[in-house]
Amino acid sequence: MRILVAGGSGVLGSRVVNLLVRAGHQVWATTRRGDREPLIAASGAKPVAMDALVADDVARAVEVSAPDVIIHELTDLAGSDFAGNARLRVEGTANLVAAARAHGVEHMIAQSIAWMYEPGEGPADETVPLARTTDGAPAFPSVEALEEAVLGLRHGIALRYGILYGPGTWYAADGDIYRRAADGEVVATTAWTSFVQVDDAAEATVDALAWPAGVVNVVDDAPAHVEEWGPRLVTLAGGLVRSISARAEGRAASNARARSLGWTPRHPSWRDAWEADSGA
Ligand SMILES: NC(=O)c1ccc[n+]([C@@H]2O[C@H](COP(=O)([O-])OP(=O)(O)OC[C@H]3O[C@@H](n4cnc5c(N)ncnc54)[C@H](OP(=O)(O)O)[C@@H]3O)[C@@H](O)[C@H]2O)c1
Helix, strand or coil: CEEEEECCCCCCHHHHHHHHHHCCCEEEEEECCHHHHHHHHHCCCEEEECCCCCHHHHHHHHHHHCCCEEEECCCCCCCCCHHHHHHHHHHHHHHHHHHHHHCCCCEEEEEEECCCECCCCCCECCCCCECECCCCCECCHHHHHHHHHHHCCCEEEEEEECEEECCCCCCCCCCHHHHHHHCCEEEECCCEECEEEHHHHHHHHHHHHHCCCEEEEECCCCCEEHHHHHHHHHHHCCCCCCEEEECCCCCCECCHHHHHCCCCCCCCCHHHHHHHCCCC
């Protein structure tokens, strides 16, 4: 297939690009940064300069690659700029979906999150309603906007990834969350957490080329509360626990649907993976 990976230079996107090239697909990968183009080219994909917030850029990227499928791995979290990331989710996704439609591309796989289910008992499957604030507004409006835009395509798929860990992520030994853990502090996004190892997430994304339209949780088998994983991370990072907290209670997610579609995580439990590595 001809595949355009928007965000193909990122922590997850670059892994997806490598797997796609290895599987024999023709791959285009976007970046805003000239210095990342040689890396993309070395992986066997074609670099495409694109700022997702510039509609003309996005239209040109889709025109040049003429893809059968677009994989959307755009996030902007390197500087922990959550407002910028929300804008990218809303405006970047709108630009991408508009360009896809204009070129007759109806197959898109996009990055979403697994921690936006309403609180409740046990791991949530994809039918569980999404969290609302006390006044009834979406708790994660930009993610809902992203999903709505992508799922409006005939073959739109939203992959609700768990919290990514592994090399290059915030949980790796050189990552922000690990570093704070070394100082004894963990602040989880949601107390109930479903993790997914970053290479497993990339494999699920490639598997999803054959999945039907809809929403799929991509998480490991071992959801856990921050009161369990927080102290483990602190110990792993060589720190002493000072404070473990979470921004919201959240809800664990179930991977039953992804598994039923054929995905098998190589790291079914973060517990074993973190034990095996010096860094998470
Ligand atoms: N589910 C999760 O837990 C989750 C999900 C996402 C991120 N994270 C965490 O956040 C860390 C940092 O991730 P990140 O999202 O900052 O970086 P990243 O993985 O390096 O990159 C995201 C991708 O989006 C692209 N991008 C960003 N803004 C763009 C824009 N306006 N237009 C076009 N492309 C754009 C980047 O391209 P350029 O080459 O142009 O920069 C890059 O390809 C990760 O390591 C991970 O730990 C976690």
